[in-house]
Amino acid sequence: MTQRASSGGALWAVHHVDQDGSGGGHIFPAETVDWRAAEYGLTDIDEILDVILHEPHLPDIVDRDDAALRAGWVTSYTAGAEPITLFTASSTSDAYAAHRIRIDDTKETRVLVAAPGRGRNQLDVIRRRGVDKASVRAKRELVDTHRWQLIYGALPVAPPPLIPASSTLEVPRA
Numbered sequence: 001m002t003q004r005a006s007s008g009g010a011l012w013a014v015h016h017v018d019q020d021g022s023g024g025g026h027i028f029p030a031e032t033v034d035w036r037a038a039e040y041g042l043t044d045i046d047e048i049l050d051v052i053l054h055e056p057h058l059p060d061i062v063d064r065d066d067a068a069l070r071a072g073w074v075t076s077y078t079a080g081a082e083p084i085t086l087f088t089a090s091s092t093s094d095a096y097a098a099h100r101i102r103i104d105d106t107k108e109t110r111v112l113v114a115a116p117g118r119g120r121n122q123l124d125v126i127r128r129r130g131v132d133k134a135s136v137r138a139k140r141e142l143v144d145t146h147r148w149q150l151i152y153g154a155l156p157v158a159p160p161p162l163i164p165a166s167s168t169l170e171v172p173r174a
Contacts, residue, residue, distance in 0.1 A: 014124060016113070026056055030129075032142075037131045038139035039086055040096035045127050052115040054103045055067065067105035068098035086143070104125050 017023045036048045046066035059066070066083040069073075074081035075088050082088060089095035107113075117123045145159055 014122070026053060028052060031135065033126065033129075034131050034135040035139055037136045038093075039143050039144060040099060041092040042096070042133075043139075048131070049123055049126060050113075051099070051103055054106050054111070057106050057113075058102055064103070071098075072100050073098035078089045081082045087147050089147070090151065092140075092144070143171055 005044040011027055012030055013025055014033075015023065015025045032052055033045070033048055036042060036149045039052070042048050062069075062083050062085060065147070069083035073094070075084060084094055084098040086095045086099065087097065114160050115123060141159075145155065148155060
């Protein structure tokens, strides 16, 4: 596993070797860790990494064979109900429950990404870095606002600008 820099920011490159000996990898922006924490309300770095490393193996589209749909995680109980996704869920916990079911189904039916049974765990570098709480908080507000607008329409009051994030997200103390 390595970390690289690009014009778009830092990238994590996680290398793997399949059971048959062929190798490959998954490259993702370093801030993906903060995004998944914000999108799904996650705090455990191992859980965040489990989600990130299995996402490339999820089906490309959410369809009628979707694991969350089969488990009843739907937008309504009408004939036209759609499987819950990050931006159709009514809450972060519902979004995560549906996504977790998809991840678990992928682990059971497609691929199980796991650290080697012996030796040094390369993911410890990401674990030590952890999440940036201020970044997660700002991203969570963006996700929640976007989800609200998609489900319910415009906000009753326009949100404040997020720059600088730390000063506009706090209520002044009396």
